[in-house]
Amino acid sequence: ETGVTQTPRHLVMGMTNKKSLKCEQHLGHNAMYWYKQSAKKPLELMFVYSLEERVENNSVPSRFSPECPNSSHLFLHLHTLQPEDSALYLCASSQEGLDQNEKLFFGSGTQLSVL
């Protein structure tokens, strides 16, 4: 499989649930990202990992917890979410970090609904 793969594609969860989003990239890249996309709003950068080290955390609530065990895998652990967290969560990767002025390769996203 090539590119950036995200699972699950769709997720419905209650406010008290705990779930995890998974992302895997098959491009040999060194940087991975989590973005949030809400309807009619710009993409919001949540977290950046470069060489498995978190280099950016954009004031994201602690109910979102990222994990990057290696350069190919990225997780977003979710717990006690709020209805306003419902959105499309996109994973992306790039050869190096954002300071290399590079294009991003995105997965197809996880459409999350919080009830």
Added chain:
Amino acid sequence: EDQVTQSPEALRLQEGESSSLNCSYTVSGLRGLFWYRQDPGKGPEFLFTLYSAGEEKEKERLKATLTKKESFLHITAPKPEDSATYLCAVQGNDYKLSFGAGTTVTVRA
């Protein structure tokens, strides 16, 4: 803070009817302006990077241009398969990437 504004929000075109999308930006030192295409149910797909005013890039029916304050994405003789949301993003001297909200293009046969 960098800002990116895309207009119009939505654009409906007849097949073959050329048009342009606008991306206005304010940024502290432009390092690059990016255009992405996003199909329904998919993540954005990279189209172009522009680095300096006056630069132009083309891909099939798409042409992107850049000035000091805005970028245009021209769609020439569009086909239904050009229907998508087009996203613009800028990267400034702080290396942060700021996206616009996108323009959704619908091309009718």
